[in-house]
Amino acid sequence: MSRIKRDKIEAIGYGFVPAEFLSAGETEYDARFLQNPKKHYYRNLSEDEIAKLEKNNNHSSNWKDVFVTNKFHPELIENSKFYGLIHIGDMDAIYLEYRDLKLTSGIYNSQIISSDIGDYVAIHNVRYLSHFIIGNEVMLMNINEMETSNSAKFGNGMVKVGEIEERRVQLELRNENGGRKIVPFDGMQAADAYLWTQYIGDHELQQRFLDITENEFSRKRGFYSTIGDRCVIKNSGILKDVKIGDDAYIKGVNKIKNVTVNSTEKAYTQIGEGCELVNGIIGYGCRVFYGVKAVRFFLSSFxxxxxxxxxxxxxxxxxxxxxxxxxxxxxxxxxxxQHHNNSFLCASMIKGQSNMAAGATVGSNHNSRAADGEIVAGRGFWPGLCVSLKHNSRFASYTLIVKGDFLHELDVRIPFSLVSLDVANDELIVVPGYWFLYNMYALMRNTNKFLSRDKRQLKHQYLEYEILAPDTVNELFSSLTEIEVAVGRSFHPNELNQEILKVHGKQILDSNTSLVGQEILLLDTEFSKRKVKLIKVREGYSILKQMIIYYSSVQIIDYLKTHSYAELQILIENIKYQKRSVFENVGSQLIRKNDLKNLLDRIKSKEINSWKFVHKTYHYLSDAYPIHKLEHAIISLQEISEVPYTNWNQDFLHTIFDDCESTKEWILSEIYKSREKDYVNPFKAMVYESYEEMEIVIGKLEDNAFINQQRQELEDFKRDLQIIKEKLI
Known part of the structure; x- marks a missing residue:
């Protein structure tokens, strides 16, 4: 039950940190002065200035604790109350303007408690402002409550002196049971969250993650909320325990409590009407608008x-x-x-470049005996319209799921595939390589789209957006084996040896043996008794092999743009006995499994003692990633071509490069054809009076920016490739 306390009015603004939480020699202002070292010479008010302030209907229980600079103008303060230790920066008879808002500098109709006010600030109608550090040229207007508790943490998952562990804010990610919960901190990256949740069974590592997080912050009480320079906050309800960076724009919010809002002049964050944000961290350059509700959350930059x-x-x-x-x-x-009102995502780890369609419900499994389990999906995950999925399920990269209720757990291991229901026959259908075969436009456009949307100011961490990369190519290799085994089993149903089935299946797929009428099934793909059927098998198998060769060739060609053939030979010589590396998607950064193990071992051994050095390791591995990717491509090419390194010569490379050029031409052709469908389909055109009207509405096909960009890239590729071929000669 809450209790109303009573005290003398002179006590307002003092005793912010209770005495029991202060060590010997400490004061309630130590954290405040650490946060905001004095930039000015502050002085007491003169008797004349106090008289002018009181004449303007201002009040203080102790004017001696109100300090100002020599650029103080008492006439710019009206109808306001001051309690506790106050610092007021430089003032002048000016107004501040932001967009259409113009406010006179000064303090009007406000109540200020124990706060630092920066230079040339405009504070209008702030009913209660307590224990804040306000930056320079800040505009505050029509705010009900700006308050700070002595145990403020600003969204970081720490506990202050005297607090119980249950007060710690944690994010319960990937699972509703809280079994993978982590402690958020300002500066956290998706890679950090992944490592913390992924290795939950390593108790030593989990303790180290907690230790290095706690070392980032002081457990002392008494830190003030902060508003950075040039911020604009207007027409808002409650701001409590907040750390707001420079140039942020906040308007019409209901409540922001225990939140860090990162913002700079070049990457400013905006928060709009009706939002309620509690226990969270917001990255640089974010936009939060129109009735958003976020609780225990982390919103990364941009x-x-x-x-x-x-x-x-x-x-x-x-x-x-x-x-x-x-x-x-x-x-x-x-x-x-994810931008549809009726889509729902719960208890999942989605590994980036994903899109949730309208009506997709990934989760909501509350008719089971327990809370939701988990769904793990590789990058490029796309559950289509009105898809309902059951926990626990797992999906390879770039899995597209057709409308339907999937009532059983799924383990789809073939990337770039289409998964659909054959309701009439009660079968699950998988089309391997669907994206390459039937929707190249959307697939290839993804890379450009995500690259253009990457607004990070400092790109120290290499986020992989290419559809063909070590992670997806490794999945392609596994898929080839799975398809081969499935085909072999179809022709030899009594054979149990997987290696023998693989050999048989490969021979059949590489030959002219007809697959018509052959039922090819996948095992262990759905937790049910019904069939999981592979269709378009030879086409899919062939295109997956072709894309591996294409990926490898492109990496080698890119290397030869800036390196000699001799350097390539040295590189091949150094890696010719290596196996294809396993890469892990660590928050959209691909890291070799051995490098990741080394990082985790260094954390456990206390060689790495801060997240700063964890992030430096990410950056180091990002710098090394292009060569790791090239090595992976070279090893992949030997494996898929079945040509040993010893037989690699200039003729071999010429052949591979010619195939690569042909594939790139085919890709452009498929991009064009998949987009052309929207122009030649009579049902697409029937809502327009004429073809000319359709072109006005949706644009001309020949003016399509992405297709034209791809044409230009093909021409550039051919030119570069010709130069490389000449260098090889």
Missing amino acids: SQLKYGARLINSFLGDNSTISCCEVLNSLIFPAHE
Whole structure:
């Protein structure tokens, strides 16, 4: 039960930190002065200045604790009250303007308690402002309450002196049971959240993550809320325990409590009407608008929450957008799109470059015996319209799921595939390589789209947006084996040896043996008794092999643009006995498994003692990633071509490069054809009076910017390739 306390009015603004939480020699102002070292010479008010202030209907219980600079203008303060230790910066008879808002500098109709006010600030109608440090040229207008508690943490998952562990803010990611909960901190990256949740069974590592996080922050009480320079905050309800960076723009919010809002002049954050944000951290350059509700959340830089989105107990990676819908208990890597009112995402780890369609419900499994389990999806995950998925399920990269209720757990291991229901026959259908075969336009456009949306100011961490990369190529290799085994089993149903089935299946797929009428099934793909059928098998198998060769060739060609053939030979010589490396998607950064193990071992051995050095390791591995990727491509090419390194010569490379050029031409052709469908389909055209009207509305096909960009890239590629071929000669 809450209790109203009574004290003398002279006590307002003092005793911010209770005495029991102060060590010998400490004062309640130590943290404040540490946060905001004095930049000015501050002096007491003169008797004349006090008289002018009181004449303007201002009041203080102790004018001696109100300090000002020599650029003080008492006439710029009206109808305001001051309690506790106050510092007021330089003032002048000016007005501040932001967009259409113009406010006279000074303090009007406000109540200020124990706060530092910066230079040339405009404070109008702030009913209660307590224990804040306000920057320079800040505009505050029509705010009900700006308050700070002595145990303020600003969204970071720490506990202050005297607090119990239950007060710690934690994010319960990937699982509703809280079994993968982590401690958020300002500066956290998707990679950090991934490592913390992924290795939950390593208790020593978990303790080290907690230790290095706690070392980032002081457990002392008494830190003030801060408003950075040139911020504009207007027409808002409650701001409590906040740390707001420079140039932020906040208007019409209901409540922001225990939140850090990162913002700079070049990457300013905006928060708009009707939002309620509690226990969270917001990255640089974010946009949060129109009725958003976020609780226990992390919003990474250059991401957006809009139109009533609900983000609860979740981590959203960089360059992502969530609007209208609800997301709970999820870890989402960068470049995620979810903007339909009736989509729902719960208890999932989505590894980036993903898109949730309208009506998709990934989670909501409350008819089971327990809370939701988990869904793990590789990058490029796309559950289509009205898809309902059951926990626990796992999906390879770039899995596209057709409308339907999937009532059983799924383990789809073939990337770039289409998964659909054959309701009439009660079968699950998988089309391997669907994206390459039937929707090249959308697939290839993804890379350009995500690159253009990557607004990070400092790109020290290499986020992989290419559809063909070590992670997806490794999945392609595994898929080839799975398809081969499935085909072999179809022709030899009594054979149990997987290696023998693989050999048989490969021979059949590489030959002219007809697959017509042959039922090819996948095992262990759905937790049910019904069939999981592979279709378009030879086409899919062939295109997956072709894309591996294409990926490898492109990496080698890119290397030869800036290196000699001799350097390539040395590189091949150094790696010719290596096996294809396993890469792990660590928050959209691909890291070799051995390098990742080394990082985790260094954390456990206390060689790495801060997140700063963890992030430096990410940056170091990012610098090394292009060569790691090239090595992976070279090893992949030997494996898929079945030509040993010893037989690699200039003729071999010429052949590979010619194939690569042909594939790139084919890709352009498929991009064009997949987009052309919208122009030649009579049902697409029937709502227009004429073809000319359709072109006015949707644009001319020949003016399509992406297709024209791809044409230019093909020409540039051919030119570069010709130069490389001549160098080889």
